[in-house]
Amino acid sequence: MTGNVAALAVSHLSKSFGGLRVTADVTLAVEPGERRLIIGPNGAGKTTLFNLITGEIAPDSGSITLFDRNITRVPSHRRPHLGMARTYQIITLFDRDTILRNVTLALLGLSRLRWSAWRNIDHQEDIIGRAREALARVGLDHIADRPLSQTSYGERRRVEIAMALAQDPRVLLLDEPFAGLSIDERRDVRELLNAVPRTVTVVMIEHNMDVALDWAERITLLHFGEVIVEGTRAEVVAHARTREVYLGH
Amino acid sequence: MTPRLRCAALAVAMLLLITLPWWVGNSYYINIASQILLFAVFALALNVLVGYAGLVSLGHAGLFAIAGYTAALILQAGHGHLAANAGAVVVTLASSAIFAVLALRSTGIGFLMITLALGQIIWGVAYRWASLTGGDNGINVTTRPSPLGLSLSNAPSFYFACLIVFLLAVGSMVLFVRSPFGASLRGTRDQARRMSALGYNVWLIQFLAIVFSGFWTGISGLLFIYYNQFISPQVSALTASAEVLLMVISGGTATLLGPIAGAVIVVVMKNVVSAYIERWNLVLGVIFILIITFMPEGLVPGTARLLRWGWQVARARWNRTAGGAVEERRP
Numbered sequence: 102m103t104g105n106v107a108a109l110a111v112s113h114l115s116k117s118f119g120g121l122r123v124t125a126d127v128t129l130a131v132e133p134g135e136r137r138l139i140i141g142p143n144g145a146g147k148t149t150l151f152n153l154i155t156g157e158i159a160p161d162s163g164s165i166t167l168f169d170r171n172i173t174r175v176p177s178h179r180r181p182h183l184g185m186a187r188t189y190q191i192i193t194l195f196d197r198d199t200i201l202r203n204v205t206l207a208l209l210g211l212s213r214l215r216w217s218a219w220r221n222i223d224h225q226e227d228i229i230g231r232a233r234e235a236l237a238r239v240g241l242d243h244i245a246d247r248p249l250s251q252t253s254y255g256e257r258r259r260v261e262i263a264m265a266l267a268q269d270p271r272v273l274l275l276d277e278p279f280a281g282l283s284i285d286e287r288r289d290v291r292e293l294l295n296a297v298p299r300t301v302t303v304v305m306i307e308h309n310m311d312v313a314l315d316w317a318e319r320i321t322l323l324h325f326g327e328v329i330v331e332g333t334r335a336e337v338v339a340h341a342r343t344r345e346v347y348l349g350h
Numbered sequence: 351m352t353p354r355l356r357c358a359a360l361a362v363a364m365l366l367l368i369t370l371p372w373w374v375g376n377s378y379y380i381n382i383a384s385q386i387l388l389f390a391v392f393a394l395a396l397n398v399l400v401g402y403a404g405l406v407s408l409g410h411a412g413l414f415a416i417a418g419y420t421a422a423l424i425l426q427a428g429h430g431h432l433a434a435n436a437g438a439v440v441v442t443l444a445s446s447a448i449f450a451v452l453a454l455r456s457t458g459i460g461f462l463m464i465t466l467a468l469g470q471i472i473w474g475v476a477y478r479w480a481s482l483t484g485g486d487n488g489i490n491v492t493t494r495p496s497p498l499g500l501s502l503s504n505a506p507s508f509y510f511a512c513l514i515v516f517l518l519a520v521g522s523m524v525l526f527v528r529s530p531f532g533a534s535l536r537g538t539r540d541q542a543r544r545m546s547a548l549g550y551n552v553w554l555i556q557f558l559a560i561v562f563s564g565f566w567t568g569i570s571g572l573l574f575i576y577y578n579q580f581i582s583p584q585v586s587a588l589t590a591s592a593e594v595l596l597m598v599i600s601g602g603t604a605t606l607l608g609p610i611a612g613a614v615i616v617v618v619m620k621n622v623v624s625a626y627i628e629r630w631n632l633v634l635g636v637i638f639i640l641i642i643t644f645m646p647e648g649l650v651p652g653t654a655r656l657l658r659w660g661w662q663v664a665r666a667r668w669n670r671t672a673g674g675a676v677e678e679r680r681p
Contacts, residue, residue: 157543157547178551181547181549189544194541195537195541196540202533205533206534206548207548210545210549210550211549215550216530216531217529217530218526218529218531218562219529221528221529222529222530223528264548268548268549
């Protein structure tokens with residue numbers, strides 16, 4: 102750690118479901134602008150950790166800090182307003198709406214306009230224009246008006262990422278953004294993530310280590326809810342525990 | 351539908367509604383039209399929850415009755431219509447807020463059960479607290495108001511009052527549906543978790559939707575007591591909640607015309623068909639089964655789908671015969 106305030110810090114975070122400890126005393130700190138990969142086999146508690154960080158579930162103990170603010174008790178719907186955005190492992194979009202409306206909803210979520218019950222949403226040129234820009238950034242502007250139900254899985258992944266990026270977050274949490282994608286689609290998503298500016302801190306979950314290995318600067322290995330190894334890419338890959346947990350030998 | 355066709359249809363509908371007392375003539379049927387309009391307002395209000403919020407309430411007749419009883423009690427105490435209506439709206443809004451806080455502990459079946467229980471509590475109070483509500487004897491509302499000095503005592507004038515309220519309700523629904531808030535509410539229906547992760551306060555959005563729905567439910571309750579000039583516990587019964595829910599579902603949830611069409615079906619069945627067939631409930635049941643079987647999405651979206659399909663079939667056939675004629679000429 103340098104002397105800077107961490108973009109995202111988790112301290113002694115624990116969560117149990119009944120007798121099962123899914124997050125066990127997890128402590129980690131992500132530097133501003135860092136690219137952090139969290140890996141671990143299935144059931145390691147990666148998604149639970151994200152759900153704790155975004156506030157979808159409350160921790161039993163421990164604290165979460167976003168820059169210099171303790172957000173442990175901040176409701177989940179306030180956290181995007183503080184600069185936190187996420188994507189879901191299982192694509193969670195609005196199937197009945199167009200791609201453009203999906204991204205518009207993402208922008209509206211941070212705007213006071215969302216409480217207006219008399220303005221026409223289709224006349225909000227400013228927000229709709231910004232939604233089109235966000236779609237252009239992920240190369241989907243040419244099909245912006247297509248209903249989401251008529252898009253491919255790979256396109257939906259990009260819509261998910263476009264929605265998160267449209268909110269101009271300080272910390273971006275990506276839950277297995279490569280899951281279920283073809284090799285070509287993976288390359289597209291990779292390029293998209295490479296283009297994310299350094300003002301955004303990115304934390305990515307991936308259970309398949311190879312997919313995002315060269316993207317990551319630091320890697321945290323989770324196993325049974327615990328941090329087993331943390332360090333630079335080379336350190337973690339070379340670590341004996343990584344081989345044991347991950348490669349099974 | 352093209353915008354021009356839509357405008358034309360709207361103009362014709364407006365013209366028919368405004369001239370209704372003249373082409374219907376008989377005050378019995380004008381009264382039925384008033385009933386349709388006031389129940390359409392009720393169904394539109396419930397549709398905000400069932401259609402756009404995905405929250406099914408089986409206790410809305412309770413809110414409807416709270417508005418009616420509040421106004422009736424204030425009138426009985428000797429106050430004017432303005433005080434009665436204002437008081438009824440305030441009490442209904444407050445009740446809706448309490449309703450919302452309790453029912454939003456849960457969604458889905460849980461929400462349904464809590465609203466059902468709340469509705470039953472209101473029915474119980476209306477039925478059993480006889481010293482306040484008159485119990486089964488109900489309360490008489492002796493006069494109708496005369497806004498701006500215009501008497502509403504005869505059928506056509508009351509119809510016009512209902513029509514104005516109905517148009518205001520439809521107008522507010524049109525604004526609501528296409529507003530950012532309306533889009534947020536539909537978002538909470540489709541993906542509540544995602545909405546929260548995007549920065550929306552899902553609970554508050556649903557709470558406000560329930561209060562908005564409660565407002566128009568209360569207004570329709572006021573129209574109802576002025577129409578009947580009487581209110582009894584029957585108004586708040588579970589069957590009344592179920593009936594308006596059936597209006598919304600049979601007409602088509604999350605549409606503007608669906609609840610209106612549903613109100614037409616139920617009110618016509620109750621009043622007109624019941625004059626000819628004693629077991630009109632049976633006929634209503636058969637109609638609902640037919641709608642659910644052939645148009646599970648409801649009467650209005652279902653009819654639109656059938657029309658689109660018919661139009662495509664007709665056009666395909668037209669193209670085929672035209673194409674065939676060209677081919678025949680070729681050799």
